[in-house]
Amino acid sequence: MGEQLPVVSLFSGAGGLDLAVERADGEPLVPGDPGSGLLRVAVATDYNEPALRTLKANFRSAATVSGDIRGISTERLLDAAGMRSEEPVLVVGGPPCTPFSKSGFWLEEKRASRDPNASLLDEYVRVVSDARPEGFVLENVQGLTYKTHKVQFERLLRSLSDLGYNPQWKVLLAADYGVPQLRRRVFVVGRRDGKKFDFPEPSHSGWSERDRTIDASKAPHVTASEAFQGLARGLSDDLDDFVDGQYGSLAAEVPPGQNYLWHTDRYGGRDFFEWRSRYWTFLLRLDPNRPSTTLQAQPGPWVGPFHWENVRAPTGEMRARRLRVDEILRLMSFPDDFKIEGARSDVQRQLGNAVPLELGKAVVRALLSQLGYLERKPTHREVVLA
Numbered sequence: 001m002g003e004q005l006p007v008v009s010l011f012s013g014a015g016g017l018d019l020a021v022e023r024a025d026g027e028p029l030v031p032g033d034p035g036s037g038l039l040r041v042a043v044a045t046d047y048n049e050p051a052l053r054t055l056k057a058n059f060r061s062a063a064t065v066s067g068d069i070r071g072i073s074t075e076r077l078l079d080a081a082g083m084r085s086e087e088p089v090l091v092v093g094g095p096p097c098t099p100f101s102k103s104g105f106w107l108e109e110k111r112a113s114r115d116p117n118a119s120l121l122d123e124y125v126r127v128v129s130d131a132r133p134e135g136f137v138l139e140n141v142q143g144l145t146y147k148t149h150k151v152q153f154e155r156l157l158r159s160l161s162d163l164g165y166n167p168q169w170k171v172l173l174a175a176d177y178g179v180p181q182l183r184r185r186v187f188v189v190g191r192r193d194g195k196k197f198d199f200p201e202p203s204h205s206g207w208s209e210r211d212r213t214i215d216a217s218k219a220p221h222v223t224a225s226e227a228f229q230g231l232a233r234g235l236s237d238d239l240d241d242f243v244d245g246q247y248g249s250l251a252a253e254v255p256p257g258q259n260y261l262w263h264t265d266r267y268g269g270r271d272f273f274e275w276r277s278r279y280w281t282f283l284l285r286l287d288p289n290r291p292s293t294t295l296q297a298q299p300g301p302w303v304g305p306f307h308w309e310n311v312r313a314p315t316g317e318m319r320a321r322r323l324r325v326d327e328i329l330r331l332m333s334f335p336d337d338f339k340i341e342g343a344r345s346d347v348q349r350q351l352g353n354a355v356p357l358e359l360g361k362a363v364v365r366a367l368l369s370q371l372g373y374l375e376r377k378p379t380h381r382e383v384v385l386a
Contacts, residue, residue: 005373006042006083008131010069010093010124013051014340014350015058016332017092017139018044020360022059025374028203028365029178029358031335038373039089039364042081045072050342051350057339069123074130086132090367094139094355095120121152125159135197135367136160138188139355142171145186156188165190168197172359175291176202178219179333179356180227182209183294187363191371200366206291224308225288227330235311235321240344242311242319247283247302251320256308257287281305285320292331295323297352298345325351333358 009018018041026035044055045065052064063080065072078084128136144153160167167190174183177200189197205214206221214220235241243251253269254262260283261276263269284304286292293305307327310318323331325347329338333356340347368374 004037004040005089006081006087007039007090007092008077008081008083008088008127008133009041009044009062010091010127011095011120012041012044012046012055012093013048014054014354015041015044016334016354016357017094017137017360017364018055018059018062019334019338019357020355020364021090021092023357024361024364024368026361028361029333031333031357038368042083042088043077045069045077048350050346053341054339054350057341069120069127074127077127078131085130088131088133089135089371089373090364091124091128091131091133091136092138092364093124094353095124096353121156122159125156125163128160128165129163132192134193134371135191136165136189137360137363137367139360140186140188142184142186145169145171160188160190164194165192166194166196168199170199172199172363173202173208174356174359175206175208175221176204177356177362178204178222178358179291179331180222180224181292181295181331181333181356182290183356183359185355185359189363189367191367195370197367197370200362203362221291223289224286224292224331227292228327231324231326231330233309235324241322241324242313243302243306243322244313244319245301248313248319249317251283251285251302251306252310252318254283254285254320256285257290259284259304279303283320286323295328295331295352297349299348299352332356 007021012018021039021041023035025038026033041059041062043063043065046052047068052066055064065077065080124138157167167188169186169188171184171186174181191197203219204221205218207214250263250272259280260273260278261267263272264275265271266275281296281303283302284293286305286308288308296303306320307323311321313319325340328351329336332351332354340350
């Protein structure tokens, strides 16, 4: 292995993009393939202590800087990694997505895009401006592209354009890249040389809530049951893993792939809820024959997706169960041995906010290929035309 190329990671969280960076040249859809180590995370930063402990447990060679990015200079980040401006190959990171997420849209300041955390996009631009990497990858929720946040998004793109990076953006569906999860995220990618970045072509195809057209030339979406192959069944040792309380019996009666709408006057359950009176994820059960819906970072007690199987509670009643950590790792396409630090709520938050490994790998791999660090493989369209 030659000299590893250094990467600066911002808003690192559990390290989904970091993992994608370090495994970018590994085989796609092989979570156990660490790649050759072409890239290394030289320095990572986050304000969340459990997340930093996760980073230290999984990226032992990376320097970590704790604190609010608004108070951390780029020079301090580069010094921690023993680097100077223009030496990082990449800057990667996903500024906290809460200002732009559907979650919390009922809050007036979020609807009006006045959330102070929105300024973190500017901090990302500031580090790119100071560090001058060969390229950058910024990830966020799809909501960043909505009209509600038009001012912030356009300012982000304009600021990166002013630096000469010619930013390109696209909303990608994780399931289209082999992740067993229907998770949409926007990626903004740019190159210091100003050349246009081309996003990777999907490797998989299947129907989603927005697209019923299936490309038969691609592999089918990976289903939840396929993702869970080889894992133990049932509860973990945490008795809080089953869904109980006010809606416990209702959740247990919801069929796989259905949600609270099962218990309305339009479906076969109890006529308990008004039509479309809750979020889609309320009492949502996984469909074993489809990818999972988006995993939530901070779900309420009756917010899914829950497993499609029921388990027997200590009271003897059948109850729906929450996903175990090993199952969540599989739905994020993370390796089974990835270590997550903190309480269960910390684990859920870290993984729910993370970038799925295979999705991140596809984007980083495409950028490395176009920068000349990896041999570029022809696209499916180019093969067909040939």
